[in-house]
Amino acid sequence: MQLPYKRIIVKVGSNVLTRKDGLPDQERMEQLVSQVARLREAGLEVILVSSGAVAFGRSLISVSKKYDTVAARQLLASTGQVHLINAFARFFDRHQTLCSQVLVTKEDFRDRLHYLHMKNCFEILLQHKVVPVVNENDVISVTELMFTDNDELAGLIASMLNAQALILLSNVDGIFKGDPGDGDAELIEEVSDSSPVFLPFISARRSQFGRGGMITKTGIARKAAGLGITVHIANGTTDDILLRILNNEVKHTRFTPKKSASGKKKWIAHAGHTAKGTVLINEGAKAALTSARASSLLPVGIIAVRDEFQKGEVIRLLDEKEQLIGLGIAEYNSEKARERVGQKKQKPLVHYDYLFLNTEI
Secondary structure, eight states, rough: OOSSEEEEEEOHOOOOOBOEEEETTHHHHHHHHHHHHHHTTTOOOOEEEEEEHHHHHHHHHOOOTTOOOHHHHHHHHHHHHHHHHHHHHHHHHTTTTTTTEEEEEEGGGGHHHHHHHHHHHHHHHHHHHOEEEHHHHEOOOOOOSOSSSSSHHHHHHHHHTTEEEEEEESSSSEEEBBTSSSSTTTTEEEETTOOOOOGBBBBOOOSSSOOBBBBHHHHHHHHHHHHHHHHEEEETSTTTTTHHHTOOOOOOOEEEEOOOOOOOHHHHTGGGGOOOOOEEEEEHHHHHTTTTSSBBBBBGGGGEEOOOTTTTOOOEEEEETEEEEEEEEOOSSSSHHHHTOOOSSOOOOOOGEEEEOOOOO
């Protein structure tokens, strides 16, 4: 088998691994594992980001309606995660393959050092031919600390591990202009940096069991492609879907990657939830930063500095309409930044090498 990539992240959603009655679809899990095993035999490194813990929990225990949503999710995830990973281990065993469990929260990616520790964990697993099975730790995650869904987690891991491709498996064939249930809706097969903005045409409907939707997937796919990662959004209920995607034998949505970004920029791209301060920039600075030429953020282009931050911390960059332009690592603290607002011939607050520009859908 001739493969176009060396390392991929495969994210499988709740609606792929869950039956219509809300219980886990172990037959589909087994089929997915069989595909991953075949890809590994062909020399491909695969990291699996899987939902399904809550579905397994639902098959084991009933939750009283007197408990709130967070408590119910914690109960179902805690009991279900054991059975989810045991099912994966059992299926991988049939292919003489080891898998491991990696449970994470947003806080696990809170700083560069911790981020690198996580990366090293994945690398040692892959070096020993182990398939990491990753899931958000719903047992300790609460609303404000949760990923949008596992799509966001998969995108972060793809960036962290310098994967060549990210495959997002849902229960539809890709991104459509309109509702996928509408027979006239058009499948968008290719998305590039020059593709027109199509957010208004995407259905905002969420899946029955998942937290995210196609708009979320599109935003994450745009960000990943902007970092140099090819993204495929496809139907995980299609037989041999992974093999058919890699052999270009099935219609789906593919995001064409830009030139690969540095490891530092990939971390910054996903560090918005840990940003310490906010800087407002004028139209001239915005034009310079978003032009084709590499530009750093100079104090002359800064309008205001909000909140407190230290040198080396991630800050948000907003335009005059308070729209997010990007994220960057501060070269000096907020006190010095305020002193230099609007001044010429000053050291950049954010150097281009440590700047990630927001990618619009």
